[in-house]
Amino acid sequence: MKRLEGKFNSFLYAVCALWLFGFVALPFLAVLAISFLSRGYSDFVEPVFTIQNYLQIFDFVYLKVFLSSTYLALLTSLLCILVAYPFAYFLARSNERAQAIGLALVMIPFWTSSLIRSYALIAILKTNGFLNQLLIKLGLIDSPLSILYTDWAVMIGMVYTLLPFAILPIFSSVQGLSKNLLEASQDLGATAFQSFQRVILPLTSPGVMGAFLLTFFPALGLFFIPDLLGGAKTLVLGAAIRDQFLMNRNWPLGSALSVLLTLGMFLLLAFNSWVKKRVQAPEEEGAF
Amino acid sequence: MKGLRLVYMGSVLCFLYIPIFILVLFSFNKATFSTDWEGFSLQWYTKLFQNQDLLEVTLNSLWLAISSASLSTVFSAVLAILFFRFRLPAQSFLKGTLYSLLMAPDLVLGISLLILFLAIGLDLGYLSLLIAHITFCIPFCFLTIAARMQSFDPSILEAALDLGASQFQTYTRILFPILKPALLSAWMLAFTLSMDDVIVSFFVSGPSYEVLPLKIYSMVRFGVKPEVNALCSLLLLMTLVLLFLSHRLINSKEVR
Numbered sequence: 001m002k003r004l005e006g007k008f009n010s011f012l013y014a015v016c017a018l019w020l021f022g023f024v025a026l027p028f029l030a031v032l033a034i035s036f037l038s039r040g041y042s043d044f045v046e047p048v049f050t051i052q053n054y055l056q057i058f059d060f061v062y063l064k065v066f067l068s069s070t071y072l073a074l075l076t077s078l079l080c081i082l083v084a085y086p087f088a089y090f091l092a093r094s095n096e097r098a099q100a101i102g103l104a105l106v107m108i109p110f111w112t113s114s115l116i117r118s119y120a121l122i123a124i125l126k127t128n129g130f131l132n133q134l135l136i137k138l139g140l141i142d143s144p145l146s147i148l149y150t151d152w153a154v155m156i157g158m159v160y161t162l163l164p165f166a167i168l169p170i171f172s173s174v175q176g177l178s179k180n181l182l183e184a185s186q187d188l189g190a191t192a193f194q195s196f197q198r199v200i201l202p203l204t205s206p207g208v209m210g211a212f213l214l215t216f217f218p219a220l221g222l223f224f225i226p227d228l229l230g231g232a233k234t235l236v237l238g239a240a241i242r243d244q245f246l247m248n249r250n251w252p253l254g255s256a257l258s259v260l261l262t263l264g265m266f267l268l269l270a271f272n273s274w275v276k277k278r279v280q281a282p283e284e285e286g287a288f
Numbered sequence: 289m290k291g292l293r294l295v296y297m298g299s300v301l302c303f304l305y306i307p308i309f310i311l312v313l314f315s316f317n318k319a320t321f322s323t324d325w326e327g328f329s330l331q332w333y334t335k336l337f338q339n340q341d342l343l344e345v346t347l348n349s350l351w352l353a354i355s356s357a358s359l360s361t362v363f364s365a366v367l368a369i370l371f372f373r374f375r376l377p378a379q380s381f382l383k384g385t386l387y388s389l390l391m392a393p394d395l396v397l398g399i400s401l402l403i404l405f406l407a408i409g410l411d412l413g414y415l416s417l418l419i420a421h422i423t424f425c426i427p428f429c430f431l432t433i434a435a436r437m438q439s440f441d442p443s444i445l446e447a448a449l450d451l452g453a454s455q456f457q458t459y460t461r462i463l464f465p466i467l468k469p470a471l472l473s474a475w476m477l478a479f480t481l482s483m484d485d486v487i488v489s490f491f492v493s494g495p496s497y498e499v500l501p502l503k504i505y506s507m508v509r510f511g512v513k514p515e516v517n518a519l520c521s522l523l524l525l526m527t528l529v530l531l532f533l534s535h536r537l538i539n540s541k542e543v544r
Contacts, residue, residue, distance in 0.1 A: 004374045006455035013376060016367045020385045023423045027400030028388065034403065044406075087300045090293045102297065104535075109304050112527050113484035115501055116520045119508045120307035123314065130310060163304065221395045224486055224505060238395050238487075245399050245491070258396045269391060 035255035044251045053256035062240070062257070069237040072151075073219035076158040077166075080215045081208055083159070084166035088207075089200075091167075092174035103171070110164035118157050118225050125153050125229070154230035158219050165218070166211035173207025174200075209272050217265050237261060308524065315517035332518040342503065342519070349483060349500035352414065356421035357478035361471055363422065364429035369463055372437045373445065390427035397424055398491035405492060412494030420492045421485065425478035432477060436470035469537050476534040480527055 004013055035053055040046035056062065091102045109117060124130045125148040132144035147153050177200065185195040221238035237257065244254030315333070319326040336342065367386075370376060389397070401423070405416050445458055453461065464471065486501045493499055500523075507516055 001375045002373070004376055008455040009370065009374070012366050013370055016363065016370065017378065017382060019363070020382055023401065023419060024389050025385050027404040028392070030403050031396065031400045083300060087297055090297055105301055108528065108531060111480055111531055112524055113501065115484070115486050115505060116523060117308065119520065120311040123310055124307050160303070217393060221393045221487070227509060241395060241399065245402065254399065258399060262392055262396050265391060265393065
C-alpha cells in the first residue's frame, strides 16, 4: 500500500490523529495515571505516587460492591443467554420471511433508548401495576407482590434491557451453522440431545461468548437501572464509580475502579479471541 | 413441536414489547395516576407541547444529535478512506485507539473526558457534549463506512488523479458520492446513539445545556409521569422511523 500523499490528505490525517489522541488516548491514560496518585484536598489529585487506591478496593465496602455487582451481572448474562438461546435458535431455523420479521422485531428494542425501556418497566412492576393485576386475576396470588424497588426489579430490568444484545450474536452463529453437520450427526446415530450437546452447542459457543460479553459488561455499568427500578439500594459498580467522581470527589479511587473495570473487559476479550483462534470457529457477522 | 416453538418465540417477543406497548397506550390515557384505562385523550401531548422548558431541552438534544452525527460521519468517512488508501504513520496506534474506544465502557469514556475538560478548563455545555458525542459515535460510524469501502476499487482513484483531479476533488467527486448510502446509515446510527445517550452525557453536560435523556432521567427517578409517557412515545416513533429509513437504504445498497 502507498504512503500518505498530498497536502490535503496529510491535513486530514493530522486532524484525525490529533482528535483520537487528544480525546481518547490522552484521557484514558490520564485515568490510568490518576489511579496511581493520591487524593488531594485543595485540588482533586496530588501528584504523589501510591498504590493505596488499588488496596482500598479490597476494603470491605468496595469489595462488597464489587462482588454484588459481579454477581448481578453474571446472573443477568446467564438469564439473558438462557432466554435468548432457544429464541435465536428457533429464529435462525425458520424460513426467510419469518427470520426477517423476527430480526426486525429484535432490532427495534436493540436501537431504542434503554432509559425509556427501563422506565416502561415501572408501570409493569409497581404494586398496582400490570404484572400484579394479571397474577391476581389469574388467581396465582391473593395480594400484590412488591417487586419494584427490590433486587428482583433490577434483575428483570437488566435482562429486559440487555436481552436483544444476547439474541443477535447467538442468532448469527446459529445461522452460520451448516445443516450438513446436524444431519451427519443424526445419520451417525446421535439422539437429538446428543447432537445438540456435541455438535450444535460447541459450534455456536462463539455466539454465546459474544452474548456474554455484550451483556455482562453493560450490566456492570448501567447505573440508571438500579436508580429507576431498585430505589438505588443495590450498588452497581458503575454507580460506585459515578459516586466517587461526582459525590465523594475521590478521583483516584474512582479511577482505580474504572481501570479495573476496563482491564477486566480487555482480559475477557483477549481470552475470547484466543479461544476463537484455537477452535477456528466459523466467522460471525455483526457480533463485535 | 412447531407450536411450542411459536409459543416460546411469541412469549419472548411479548416480554420485549408489552412494556413499550403499555407506555405508548397510557400516553393516551385520561387518568393521571391510575393504571386503569379511563378513556382516550391527547391531553398529555398538549401538555407536552405547552411545556416550554421541555421543548427547549428537546431542541437542544436534536441540535446536538444532528451536529454530532454530521461531524462524526464526516470524520469517520475520512478516517476510513485514509485507512483504506494509505499506509499511515502510527497506524497501529490509531487502530488500537479506535478499538479501545469501541470496547471501553461508556462510563469510563465519560469520566475520562470529564477529567480532560476540567483539566483544560473547558466549561461543561454544548461544546463538551459535542466533543464527547462525536467521539463515542466514531467507531460505530467507522465500522459502517469501512464495510462499504471493502467493495470499492481503488484504481478509480488512480484514474481520477491521472486525469488531473486534486486530492480534494477525489473526496467530493468520487469517494463521498460512492459512499453515500453508508454515510447516510452511519449518520442515522450516530443520530440515534446521540439522542439516546445517558451515561456519557451524564458526566460531560452542564446546567447551561441540558439534554433530553438526562431530563427524562431526572423526571422519572420518582415514578411514572403521563407527560413523560407522551414524550417517550414520540421518541420511540422517531427511532422507528429512522430504523425504517436506514433499513430501506441498506436494502437499496444491495440492489445498487
